Amino acid sequence: MVKNISNPDYIFESSWEVCNKVGGIYTVLSTRAKTLQDMLHDRIIFIGPDFWQENESPYFKEDKELFCSWKKKAEAEGLNVRIGRWTIPGEPIAILVDFKPFFEKKNTIYTWLWDKYQVDSLHSYGDYDEASMFSYAAALVVESFYNDNIAPDKRVIYHGNEWMTGLGLLYINNKLPQIGTVFTTHATSIGRSIAGNMKPLYDYLFAYNGDQMAGELNMQSKHSIEKQTAFNVDCFTTVSEITANECRELLDKEVDVVLPNGFDNSFVPQPTVFAKKRKAARKKLLDLANALLGDNLDDETMIISTSGRYEFRNKGIDVYIESMNRLLRCKDLNRNVLAFIEVPGWVGEPRQDLIERIKSGKSFDTPLEVPQITHWLHEMSHDNTLGMMKYFDMHNHKNDKVKVIFLPCYLDGNDGVLNMSYYDIVLGNDLCIYPSYYEPWGYTPLESIAFKVPCITTDLAGFGLWVNSVKGGYSDIEDGVKVVHRTDYNYSEVADAIKDTVTEFSKFTKQDVDKVRKRAEELSKKALWSGFIKYYMEAYNIALNRAEQRKENRI
Known part of the structure; x- marks a missing residue:
């Protein structure tokens, strides 16, 4: 039975679409942010990729006074970050990280990922490496910030969106087990691929084997990181019942909570x-x-x-x-x-x-x-x-x-x-x-x-x-x-x-x-976030419970 732990003290949330307007996930995060900001008052921190570097971003406003002492420590640890505000309602804190320096370590990182979680990165191509290095860099940001700024008794959530954040979620799961991890797949990579390749998805969903289809459609690496993340985080979520069915059939994993997308x-x-x-x-x-x-x-x-x-x-x-x-x-x-x-x-x-x-x-x-x-x-x-x-x-x-x-x-x-x-x-x-x-x-x-x-x-x-x-x-x-x-x-x-x-x-x-x-x-x-945020609270509660159980088991 899940006991009711009070709300998290800190939430870190990462996505490829933080301060990066690409698709629907940008809308999910940017419209939900004000509701969480009102609840947590600058203890909700978004982490995204830094594509803009020294150029001005239309979605991000740098604040050089914000966490400036931690930024110096992060730089000493090899993390190049910019800290500021996401220019959306609520103006939450956003940390943009330069992930490119980690490409030279990618083989070492992928070896660690295989040894610890059996994630197959051998078949990677296209955007897999870029997303994975961002995910790794985002996790290092959370680790560094947590160690420098957050007391051990605080309840902390790390929430990743889509397979692109999977590597980081697994890293936090391994290195900082006291943090509750939440993973949201907005669409399974293999389900989207089946549909995009003109194959009938719904009538045959019960008969598809996700691992087999990943091989057939050359999606092994994305499917592998998504599946292992789903199995290893504290709370696995998706956005609708129709995608929950996909997860059950293609990832062989039931979701813990459905998080419908609200609106501001x-x-x-x-x-x-x-x-x-x-x-x-x-x-x-x-x-x-x-x-x-x-x-x-x-x-x-x-x-x-x-x-x-x-x-x-x-x-x-x-x-x-x-x-x-x-x-x-x-x-x-x-x-x-x-x-x-x-x-x-x-x-x-x-x-x-x-x-x-x-x-x-x-x-x-x-x-x-x-x-x-x-x-x-x-x-x-x-x-x-x-x-x-x-x-x-x-x-x-x-x-x-x-x-x-x-x-x-x-x-x-x-x-x-x-x-x-x-x-x-x-x-x-x-x-x-x-x-x-x-x-x-x-x-x-x-x-x-x-x-x-x-x-x-x-x-x-x-x-x-x-x-x-x-x-x-x-x-x-x-x-x-x-x-x-x-x-x-x-x-x-x-x-x-x-x-x-x-x-x-x-x-x-x-x-x-x-x-x-x-x-x-x-x-x-x-469908306003004021009504739908309760589902997120449920997910955070599940994740914090499981993190708490790990603590108790270690004592």
């Missing part, structure tokens, strides 16, 4: 400015579209989008394009539809012809060349999105009621065309669509409804399953989120369900839409 809505505009920002976003999107298409789409146009990482199948970009193609031929559609695909591709440069048209403020009645894309790509002919649109002859013809535009870059406010951040743009949508095939949680639909934009997702996304659990059945668009049933083989049915839902939504009156938007916002408030 402090940066959602207040009602006094929301309408103004929404109007500005819609104008920006319509001006862009009209300049590109040589059209005159007005504010009655239904604006929809999908966004996220460029995982063509896993994120459902393929089925999104398929559904838009079917919508093109739908006679029941009541409004013009402007559909954006906002995923970062191998972007070259913003289109100067498009920028000039937008700046001119004039109206045009002829489209630009390739009126499906806002930025040139390095390899236009090899892009999946453009290729599928070409296959379907989706060229945004003048009389098409559905126009699809590919925005192939990070919307960070500096893309050269829109020059607005994603959060300033998403609220201009009428509907967002995320028909994921592989999605352990799904931040984009949660962000969508937080900005009062109803959305479509699937029950292969952890978020979709959570929405259904809140309703007690399949959620529909009238509830703020439409959850579509998706399997390994019902691609066509999913495309039809999306087409039908968009058509249905196009017929809603203004009063209907207002009700749906309100329900979407209300649903998002049930």
